[in-house]
Structure formats: structure tokens, C-alpha cells
Amino acid sequence: MRLEWLEDILAIAQTGSFSGAAERRNLTQSAFSRRIRQIEDYVGLPLFDRSRKPVQLRPTTLAQSAQIEQIASALRQLVTDLRRGDRVASNRIVIASQHSLTTSLAPRIVQSISDCGHEVYVRLRSANLDECHGLLLSRNADLAIVYSLPDQEALPGEYLESLDLWPDRLIPVLRPEEARILTMGARAELPFVAYPPEVFFGTVMTQRILPALDPGTLALPRAETALTMAALEMAAAGVAVAWVPETLARVGLAQGRLADVSGVLPQCALSVRALRLKGVHGPAEAVIWNHIAGLQGDALAEQG
Structure with a gap:
């Protein structure tokens, strides 16, 4: 079916006439009537009572009208989803991101990316550094956004290309009350x-x-965790x-929940890198890579 x-059947039920339904379906009345005959030939029985004016659904058709509407609605949605799915598949990229960067x-x-009007569907996968590399090498991710040390090379150059995007720092932080005590003198x-x-x-570390x-x-x-957010909260x-x-x-830091104690404890320079x-x-990957390259050195990393 x-x-x-x-939709032809529903048009007749809603308009109450072949002529009204034909107009709604943008067909001539003769073409529409031929199509209704074709439907009835396919089903093997009449669907409408033509002896009554306006035309009415036969009792067997009327009993199934709600189901016809549900099926028609489901098929319309299926067509929409299939078309959208094809567009998503062709414009979809997977970005693997180190947990703290996620x-x-x-x-x-x-x-x-969205603000620039790129119609690209992004799936963001959070992982540790080794897993980000693994997702790239296994082609389960198109791009990776990771931390590196400024003097550290990426994976072997014959496999990957990289962009150093913005600087960052690994800094020591503590609750302000304890931080004041910490900065007062030597610590054993x-x-x-x-x-x-x-x-x-x-x-x-x-x-x-x-x-x-x-x-x-x-x-x-005092404690151990692989998650920087958990470390920050501790x-x-x-x-x-x-x-x-x-x-x-x-x-x-801006809210006063934390204090930066890098004045008395060591810190380490970091680089945010795309791989x-x-x-x-x-096409979608090329667009996003070029977009990310254009972000190098801009104010994105400075936004609070």
C-alpha cells in the first residue's frame, strides 16, 4: 500500500467528495477517480459508498480509518527521517575529546561551528588521551581535541597531522582558606x-x-582520580x-570558590591540539578542520 x-483515502473521508479530494490532492477528478479504482482493485473490494451524497466510507473502511491515519503519519515521518538521515550521514563527523576538554x-x-552556519552534525566522544588516539587510528573518530605539552610531538608524523590551537596551563588550586595558609610559609x-x-x-605530574x-x-x-573535574571539586x-x-x-576562580596558588607551587604550560x-x-571533515584552523590564537580559549 x-x-x-x-492519503487519497483520507482526503475523501475529510472532504466528503471525490471532487473536493481531487482538488486537495492536486489531480483532475478523472485522474483521481482512476486512482481510487486502482486502490480498490489492489485491496479487492470497494472502499466507498458511492450511492450516497456526499460520498461516505464503507463501514469496513470507516472501522480502519484511525489506523489508516496512523500508518500514513508513520510513513510520512519515515520518509522525513530517511531524508534527514542521509543528510546527517553525509554531514556527520565524530570528534574525540579528552575528558577535561569535553x-x-x-x-x-x-x-x-554552529554559529558560523555550518550544517554539520557533530558527535562528541569523551575519552582519555590514549583512547582519543585509538579512536582516530581505528577511524572511529574523524578529529581529536587533546592536551599536549608544548615541547611534545604528536603521534608519528606519518600518520597524523596536528594543529596547536591555544595555550593553557596546569595550575595548582585550593579552597581560598587553605590557600592563604599555604602561601604563608615553608611546607614540610x-x-x-x-x-x-x-x-x-x-x-x-x-x-x-x-x-x-x-x-x-x-x-x-590525599586522593586519586582520573577526572580533572573531580580533582577540581576536591x-x-x-x-x-x-x-x-x-x-x-x-x-x-572567578566565583571565589578556588584560589590559584601557582605563585608558590609549580605550574606547567599546556597546548590544546587538534589531530x-x-x-x-x-567534505564535512574538511570544513570543520579548516574552521578549527581559523580559530588558532583567537579569543575562544579566553572566554569565561
């Missing part, structure tokens, strides 16, 4: 929120932050110092 046939900068990147012990050694910020502490300061892990609660990206801490596989790219 075709969608147009169902919270802070990645939503702004997606919003800037420093409780801090640790990251697992296998994650990116765990490596940064081990290689860049902890070795830079004043000699004689004993760093004591610092805001006064559990211990946490090193988090400055862009992630900016709102808490993609080398080779041929689809």
Missing part, C-alpha cells in the same frame, strides 16, 4: 590530589610538577591541592 493511496573547551568549539608536607600514572595528567617542588617538600597523595572542598587546567578552573589522520577527508 502506497503512502499516496492512504567539559571546558570542546562545547565552545562545537558552538562556534603537601597533600595533593593525584592522577593515575597511566593517564596524561598523571604523567605530567610525575615528570613536570612533582620534581619542581621545593627541595624538602614531601608530596603526599580542591574546592579543601581536601588537598589539585593541579587542573586553568580553563577548567576559571569559573571557580586527524593524514589522507583523503570527506
Whole structure:
């Protein structure tokens, strides 16, 4: 049963005449009558009582009118979804984003894409650094937005191309009350929120932050988490110092929930980097890559 046939039946039921239905369906009355005969031949029985004026649905047709309307509506929606699905598939990209960037900068990147009028459907996948690389290499993501160290190369150059977008910093933060005490003098012990050694910020802590502490300061892990947002909240609660990206801490610093103690504790420069596989790219990916390249050095990372 075709969608147009169902709509023909409903047009007669709603207008009460073949002539009114033909006008609604933008057909001549003779063409419309032939199509109704074709529908009835397909079903194998008359659907309308032509002996009455205005034309009325036969009892068997009337009993199914609600179902006919539901089926017609479902078929219309199916056609719309199929057309939209084809458009989405051709304009869809997947961006893998490091967890801390998913919270802070990645939503702004997606919003800037939308603001520029690009009809691209973005799926944002949050993962740790190694998983972002894996999603790229397995072609389960088109682009990745990750943190790196400014002096650190991306994965082997023969596989990936990269863009360094904006600078950031890994800074120590703490609840203001504890921060004032911390800045008053020397510390024999420093409780801090640790990251697992296998994650990116765990490596940064081990290689860049902890070795830079004043000699004689004993760093004591008070808690451990792989999530920078959880580390930030523990610092805001006064559990211990946490090193988090400055862009992630900016709102808490502005609200007075956090204090930046990088004046007395080490910090580390970071770079926000976009990655993609080398080779041929689809139109949507090319548009977004060029758009992201145009954001290099702009004020996006400075927005609060």
C-alpha cells in the first residue's frame, strides 16, 4: 500500500467528495477517480459508498480509518527521517575529546561551528588521551581535541597531522582558606590530589610538577582520580591541592570558590591540539578542520 493511496483515502473521508479530494490532492477528478479504482482493485473490494451524497466510507473502511491515519503519519515521518538521515550521514563527523576538554573547551568549539552556519552534525566522544588516539587510528573518530605539552610531538608524523590551537596551563588550586595558609610559609608536607600514572595528567605530574617542588617538600597523595573535574571539586572542598587546567578552573576562580596558588607551587604550560589522520577527508571533515584552523590564537580559549 502506497503512502499516496492512504492519503487519497483520507482526503475523501475529510472532504466528503471525490471532487473536493481531487482538488486537495492536486489531480483532475478523472485522474483521481482512476486512482481510487486502482486502490480498490489492489485491496479487492470497494472502499466507498458511492450511492450516497456526499460520498461516505464503507463501514469496513470507516472501522480502519484511525489506523489508516496512523500508518500514513508513520510513513510520512519515515520518509522525513530517511531524508534527514542521509543528510546527517553525509554531514556527520565524530570528534574525540579528552575528558577535561569535553567539559571546558570542546562545547565552545562545537558552538562556534554552529554559529558560523555550518550544517554539520557533530558527535562528541569523551575519552582519555590514549583512547582519543585509538579512536582516530581505528577511524572511529574523524578529529581529536587533546592536551599536549608544548615541547611534545604528536603521534608519528606519518600518520597524523596536528594543529596547536591555544595555550593553557596546569595550575595548582585550593579552597581560598587553605590557600592563604599555604602561601604563608615553608611546607614540610603537601597533600595533593593525584592522577593515575597511566593517564596524561598523571604523567605530567610525575615528570613536570612533582620534581619542581621545593627541595624538602614531601608530596603526599590525599586522593586519586582520573577526572580533572573531580580533582577540581576536591580542591574546592579543601581536601588537598589539585593541579587542573586553568580553563577548567576559571569559573571557580572567578566565583571565589578556588584560589590559584601557582605563585608558590609549580605550574606547567599546556597546548590544546587538534589531530586527524593524514589522507583523503570527506567534505564535512574538511570544513570543520579548516574552521578549527581559523580559530588558532583567537579569543575562544579566553572566554569565561
